[in-house]
Amino acid sequence: MSENGKGTVAAKPRVATTSLAGCFGCHMSILDIDERILDLVEIIDFDKSPINDFKVFQEQCVVGLIEGGCCNEENVHVLRDFRKKCDILVSVGDCATMGGIPALRNTIPLEECLREAYVDGPTVHNPSGEIPVDEDIPLLLNKVFPAHEVVKIDYYLPGCPPSADALWAALSALLSDEPVELPYSLIKYD
Amino acid sequence: MSEDLTARVSAICGEYGSDAGRMMDIAWRLQRTFGEVSSEAMDVIASETGATRADVESCVSFYSFFSTHKHGRVVIRLSNDVPDRMAGYHRVLGAFEDELGVKCGETTEDGAFTLESTACVGLSDQAPAALINDVPFTELSTDDAREIVRELRKHMDPRRLVHKLGDGNNAHPLIHSMVHNNLRGTGLTLFTSYNRGEAIQKALSMSPVEVIRAVKTARLRGRGGAGFPTGMKWEFTRGARGEPKFIICNADEGEPGTFKDRVLLTERSDRVFAGLTIAGYAIGASEGIVYLRAEYAYLRSFLEAQLEKRRADGLLGESILGHEAFDFDIRIQMGAGAYVCGEETALISSCEGTRGDPKNRPPFPAQEGYLGLPTSVNNVETLCCVAKILEMGPATFCEYGTHQSSGTKLLSISGDVCQPGIYEVPFGTTLREVLEMSEAEDPVAVQVGGPSGQLVGPEDFDREICFDDLATGGSMIVFGPDRDLLKVVEAFMDFFVEESCGYCTPCRIGNVLLRDAVTRVRQRQMEPADIDEMERLAGTVARTSRCGLGQTSPNPILSTLKNFRHLYDELVEEAPDGQRRSFDLDAEVTAAAAIAGRPDGE
Numbered sequence: 001m002s003e004n005g006k007g008t009v010a011a012k013p014r015v016a017t018t019s020l021a022g023c024f025g026c027h028m029s030i031l032d033i034d035e036r037i038l039d040l041v042e043i044i045d046f047d048k049s050p051i052n053d054f055k056v057f058q059e060q061c062v063v064g065l066i067e068g069g070c071c072n073e074e075n076v077h078v079l080r081d082f083r084k085k086c087d088i089l090v091s092v093g094d095c096a097t098m099g100g101i102p103a104l105r106n107t108i109p110l111e112e113c114l115r116e117a118y119v120d121g122p123t124v125h126n127p128s129g130e131i132p133v134d135e136d137i138p139l140l141l142n143k144v145f146p147a148h149e150v151v152k153i154d155y156y157l158p159g160c161p162p163s164a165d166a167l168w169a170a171l172s173a174l175l176s177d178e179p180v181e182l183p184y185s186l187i188k189y190d
Numbered sequence: 191m192s193e194d195l196t197a198r199v200s201a202i203c204g205e206y207g208s209d210a211g212r213m214m215d216i217a218w219r220l221q222r223t224f225g226e227v228s229s230e231a232m233d234v235i236a237s238e239t240g241a242t243r244a245d246v247e248s249c250v251s252f253y254s255f256f257s258t259h260k261h262g263r264v265v266i267r268l269s270n271d272v273p274d275r276m277a278g279y280h281r282v283l284g285a286f287e288d289e290l291g292v293k294c295g296e297t298t299e300d301g302a303f304t305l306e307s308t309a310c311v312g313l314s315d316q317a318p319a320a321l322i323n324d325v326p327f328t329e330l331s332t333d334d335a336r337e338i339v340r341e342l343r344k345h346m347d348p349r350r351l352v353h354k355l356g357d358g359n360n361a362h363p364l365i366h367s368m369v370h371n372n373l374r375g376t377g378l379t380l381f382t383s384y385n386r387g388e389a390i391q392k393a394l395s396m397s398p399v400e401v402i403r404a405v406k407t408a409r410l411r412g413r414g415g416a417g418f419p420t421g422m423k424w425e426f427t428r429g430a431r432g433e434p435k436f437i438i439c440n441a442d443e444g445e446p447g448t449f450k451d452r453v454l455l456t457e458r459s460d461r462v463f464a465g466l467t468i469a470g471y472a473i474g475a476s477e478g479i480v481y482l483r484a485e486y487a488y489l490r491s492f493l494e495a496q497l498e499k500r501r502a503d504g505l506l507g508e509s510i511l512g513h514e515a516f517d518f519d520i521r522i523q524m525g526a527g528a529y530v531c532g533e534e535t536a537l538i539s540s541c542e543g544t545r546g547d548p549k550n551r552p553p554f555p556a557q558e559g560y561l562g563l564p565t566s567v568n569n570v571e572t573l574c575c576v577a578k579i580l581e582m583g584p585a586t587f588c589e590y591g592t593h594q595s596s597g598t599k600l601l602s603i604s605g606d607v608c609q610p611g612i613y614e615v616p617f618g619t620t621l622r623e624v625l626e627m628s629e630a631e632d633p634v635a636v637q638v639g640g641p642s643g644q645l646v647g648p649e650d651f652d653r654e655i656c657f658d659d660l661a662t663g664g665s666m667i668v669f670g671p672d673r674d675l676l677k678v679v680e681a682f683m684d685f686f687v688e689e690s691c692g693y694c695t696p697c698r699i700g701n702v703l704l705r706d707a708v709t710r711v712r713q714r715q716m717e718p719a720d721i722d723e724m725e726r727l728a729g730t731v732a733r734t735s736r737c738g739l740g741q742t743s744p745n746p747i748l749s750t751l752k753n754f755r756h757l758y759d760e761l762v763e764e765a766p767d768g769q770r771r772s773f774d775l776d777a778e779v780t781a782a783a784a785i786a787g788r789p790d791g792e
């Protein structure tokens with residue numbers, strides 16, 4: 001573990017989170033730990049995260065939670081940045097782990113997807129017949145990638161989304177240097 | 191739809207009693223007559239046979255030798271198995287593509303030629319090989335490829351290109367093929383001379399139960415790969431409730447690198463048919479089916495003629511050899527290019543006229559097989575052994591081999607050896623002895639038992655070929671020091687990806703992931719932890735797949751990880767910054783950049 005991490009005594013360990021090609025459902029699940037979030041902020045500080053709306057990293061973090069895979073170039077840049085700034089990266093949820101719902105487009109050529117969304121779809125009103133293009137819109141990737149195909153991922157939390165209890169258990173274990181062994185009941189989904 | 195087509199398709203269905211169970215035969219006739227089984231034709235088949243339209247299409251679209259779009263009048267299928275690749279497959283393919291002006295998988299604009307590649311066609315000892323329509327072409331060079339196309343353009347008849355005939359029955363007018371038997375050390379039992387009718391005569395002098403006992407005394411185990419005791423299988427089938435019973439000869443020989451059944455069918459079909467007849471007598475069946483792989487269609491007229499001769503001689507038909515109580519006949523069922531159909535329950539599905547889906551077990555075929563009735567499926571070589579056991583007596587048969595694995599085994603040897611071909615060795619022979627016999631050149635690895643078997647190295651060369659040590663259905667592919675073994679693994683995984691029937695997830699998806707992982711290892715894009723992950727996934731596919739195909743498909747990876755681990759370790763490297771080398775951002779935004787009119791990705 002890096003010297004900036006929880007090995008040092010003084011500062012609280014920092015946790016960063018991000019939502020890439022995901023639906024924010026996994027972040028909802030983080031909030032679902034309810035009042036335990038008060039315990040959490042006792043022992044950690046949130047760094048870059050939608051929870052506190054920090055847009056850039058403040059410091060090196062111990063844990064980074066990744067929701068969603070990569071569907072565009074911006075996702076890739078963010079994820080690569082997370083890899084640099086976090087000692088431990090966790091793929092949270094099925095989108096990060098396997099691509100999930102966004103990856104359903106992987107069997108369809110990108111152009112066909114965009115035409116369906118912006119031109120040909122039955123509910124589309126688009127008199128110009130053009131696919132929106134702007135240099136500020138990040139380029140989509142040819143396919144949607146799970147996080148571990150872009151950077152090294154240390155842990156995977158399955159679920160869509162993983163339950164608040166599973167997230168809590170995993171995070172507590174990671175922060176206390178315990179082995180992350182979730183009981184079957186926390187990762188069983190049918 | 192044209193009335194003419196409707197009439198012709200209905201007529202063809204009529205020839206098979208409009209029986210949906212004969213879908214394979216109907217589809218074959220259409221494919222041969224029209225060069226396709228078109229959507230319109232499938233409509234007619236459905237209404238004639240009473241099968242649903244979906245059932246018809248699911249059958250037709252399953253098999254690689256059927257096409258739902260029009261094929262060329264001449265279809266060139268180049269065998270892409272590993273021995274073919276070692277012998278110049280890519281060069282020959284390039285020559286065909288160049289001469290025809292199409293890519294592999296395409297048809298020429300004039301509708302004359304279709305060029306395809308296909309899994310092993312059972313000619314690994316004379317690679318690179320191809321089938322042109324049904325006609326086998328062996329030891330192809332790039333010059334041959336060009337010459338073949340030029341000649342075919344003149345007369346479109348591949349048979350006229352067979353100038354030099356092969357040995358033995360390959361030169362028989364009904365086979366008329368350039369294929370060679372390459373019989374090497376085969377003097378022991380199966381290829382010896384014989385008196386026609388002797389084995390059946392002896393069997394009929396015993397009761398069926400006594401015949402089963404003789405096969406048990408000989409401790410015969412199935413030669414198709416699994417090694418199940420034949421006598422026990424027959425006993426189960428005989429004892430199972432349900433009439434009539436069926437006996438099927440598995441002549442699908444799809445395991446890449448195996449070609450011994452082809453040679454048995456060419457040179458000793460009498461023994462195969464005698465074994466099948468004896469099996470029918472033993473289990474109480476009056477109908478036998480030979481499931482012949484499409485790649486061996488060139489043997490069909492010859493085999494039909496042999497069957498006809500046996501009928502004329504009283505060895506098939508009613509009251510065989512005057513034995514009032516025993517009627518038995520054999521029909522040939524053609525396959526249509528699907529490796530999984532060698533698996534006995536998939537084979538039965540195919541015989542029943544559906545796609546080659548394996549079935550759940552239990553019930554086993556011995557209980558509920560073909561048409562739901564008790565069925566025994568036996569390999570060609572197994573049935574040959576049966577005839578031989580009756581001829582020579584079980585005790586003499588057992589003098590060969592070991593206690594657990596009695597008798598001899600036919601090996602199909604190909605790859606880096608000076609003498610590729612068929613060898614008959616007693617079980618218990620070591621791999622080293624086999625390599626010496628076949629004059630292997632500095633062997634560093636041997637694929638024993640085909641892709642579903644294992645890749646072993648020199649430390650295993652003293653192991654014995656038998657069911658309890660190095661088991662093999664017969665395939666042996668030898669690799670010299672210059673071969674890229676991971677490339678071989680990749681090719682085998684490609685084979686399984688192609689041949690998976692798609693029914694269950696671990697096999698359908700797992701094999702794709704495994705194949706891609708090997709590709710990335712070869713491209714030096716993987717990290718050490720990926721190898722562990724690959725091994726775990728391979729284990730999962732093996733454990734959770736539904737049939738033998740998926741259960742053995744990770745073997746190329748598992749056996750190389752075990753025996754040639756260094757090949758992987760040399761190619762993987764930790765990425766110090768945690769960024770995956772296999773991900774190339776520039777390459778992944780090409781489509782979007784083109785749409786946005788930013789071809790440089792900026």
Ligand SMILES: Cc1cc2nc3c(=O)[nH]c(=O)nc-3n(C[C@H](O)[C@H](O)[C@H](O)COP(=O)(O)O)c2cc1C
Nearest residue numbers: 412413414440442443444532533534568569572738
């Ligand atoms: C994917 C797969 C392919 C097979 N291919 C063949 C084959 O081509 N020929 C064969 O005899 N057995 C093949 N088998 C084995 C058969 O399922 C069956 O065990 C065998 O035909 C039984 O005959 P035996 O007892 O005489 O060996 C295959 C099995 C699997 C799982």
Ligand code: SF4
Nearest residue numbers: 022023025093094095
């Ligand atoms: S895993 Fe489920 S909840 Fe999480 S981002 Fe994906 S779709 Fe949303």
Ligand code: SF4
Nearest residue numbers: 691693694697737740
């Ligand atoms: S293991 Fe493969 S071949 Fe066998 S049933 Fe499953 S998908 Fe089909």
